[in-house]
Amino acid sequence: MSESDSQRRFILEHTNVRGILTRLDNSWRTMLEGRDYPPIIEDLLGQAATAICLLSATLKSNSSLTLQIQNGNPVTLLVMQVNESQHFRGMAEWQGEITDSSLEKLCHGGQLTITIEQESGERYQSIVDMHQESLAKALHNYFQQSEQLPTDLWLATNSQHAAGLLLQALPEQNEDDDPDAWNRACQLANTITDDELLELPTEELLHRLYHEEDIRLYESSPVAFRCNCSRERFADNLRNLGEKEVQDILKEQGSIRINCGFCQQQYDFDSIDAVQLFTDNAVPELPPTQH
Ligand SMILES: [Zn+2]
Numbered sequence: 001m002s003e004s005d006s007q008r009r010f011i012l013e014h015t016n017v018r019g020i021l022t023r024l025d026n027s028w029r030t031m032l033e034g035r036d037y038p039p040i041i042e043d044l045l046g047q048a049a050t051a052i053c054l055l056s057a058t059l060k061s062n063s064s065l066t067l068q069i070q071n072g073n074p075v076t077l078l079v080m081q082v083n084e085s086q087h088f089r090g091m092a093e094w095q096g097e098i099t100d101s102s103l104e105k106l107c108h109g110g111q112l113t114i115t116i117e118q119e120s121g122e123r124y125q126s127i128v129d130m131h132q133e134s135l136a137k138a139l140h141n142y143f144q145q146s147e148q149l150p151t152d153l154w155l156a157t158n159s160q161h162a163a164g165l166l167l168q169a170l171p172e173q174n175e176d177d178d179p180d181a182w183n184r185a186c187q188l189a190n191t192i193t194d195d196e197l198l199e200l201p202t203e204e205l206l207h208r209l210y211h212e213e214d215i216r217l218y219e220s221s222p223v224a225f226r227c228n229c230s231r232e233r234f235a236d237n238l239r240n241l242g243e244k245e246v247q248d249i250l251k252e253q254g255s256i257r258i259n260c261g262f263c264q265q266q267y268d269f270d271s272i273d274a275v276q277l278f279t280d281n282a283v284p285e286l287p288p289t290q291h
Contacts, residue, residue, distance in 0.1 A: 072110025
C-alpha cells in the first residue's frame with residue numbers, strides 16, 4: 001500500500017485547523033525485529049515513535065527531535081529520535097515485571113523530556129508531566145499548559161502497525177473562518193477507534209471523521225526506521241573512556257564487543273584496533289623543518 005510508512009498533512013478548508021496522519025508499518029516492524037519487548041513496552045514505544053513523527057512534522061524542517069523517559073520504574077529508559085529526513089529510531093530498557101499500562105505507573109518517578117535540535121545547533125528542551133494515563137494525554141496536557149498552538153493527538157499501535165493523528169489550530173484566522181471548528185474537529189477525532197486509526201486508508205479515515213468538511217489533502221512523505229550509528233562513533237566513545245580503561249577491558253575480555261542499543265548492529269574492537277584508536281588520536285608530529 002502506497003500509504004505505508006508515511007505522513008500526510010491536511011487542512012480543513014475555511015477553518016484554522018490543520019492535521020497530520022502518520023502510519024508506521026514496515027519501519028515499525030523493523031524496529032521491533034529481534035527484540036523481545038513486553039507487549040506494554042512495545043505499545044509505549046509505538047506511541048512514542050508515532051508521536052515524535054507527528055510532532056516533527058509540525059516543526060521547521062531541519063529539526064531533529066528526541067523524546068526521552070529516564071530514571072522511571074519499571075521503565076528505566078526510553079529513547080525515541082527522529083531526524084530531519086524523517087528517519088526514526090528508538091529503544092527501551094526496563095526492570096522487573098510489567099503489568100500496568102498507564103504512563104504514570106510505567107514510568108513512576110521518572111522524567112519525560114522532549115528536545116528539539118535545530119540545524120543551527122540551537123536546542124530547546126521541555127519537561128512533560130507524566131502523571132497521565134497515556135502518552136497522548138500527557139502530550140495533550142503539555143500543549144494545553146504551554147503557550148504553544150492548541151494541539152491534540154491520538155495514537156494507536158499493535159505489533160504490525162503504529163498510527164496517529166495530530167490536530168493543530170493555527171493562530172491566523174480569517175473573518176469567515178468557523179470559530180467552532182477546532183472544538184468540533186477534536187470532538188470528532190475523539191470518536192475514532194484504535195482499529196480505525198490503524199487500518200483505514202487515509203482518505204477513508206478522513207471521510208469517516210470529517211465528511212461534512214472541505215478537506216485539502218497533501219501528498220504523502222515517507223518515514224523510515226534508520227539508525228545513524230557507526231564504528232567511528234563507538235570508537236569515539238572508547239577514546240573518551242581513555243586508553244587505560246580500554247586496555248583493562250581488553251586484558252579481561254580479549255576484545256570489546258559493543259551492540260548498538262537502537263539497531264543491534266555489532267561492533268568489535270580487538271587489541272590492534274585499540275592501539276589504532278589511540279594512535280589515530282595522537283597529536284601529529286610536526287613535519288621536519290625544511291632547510
Ligand atoms: Zn545503530
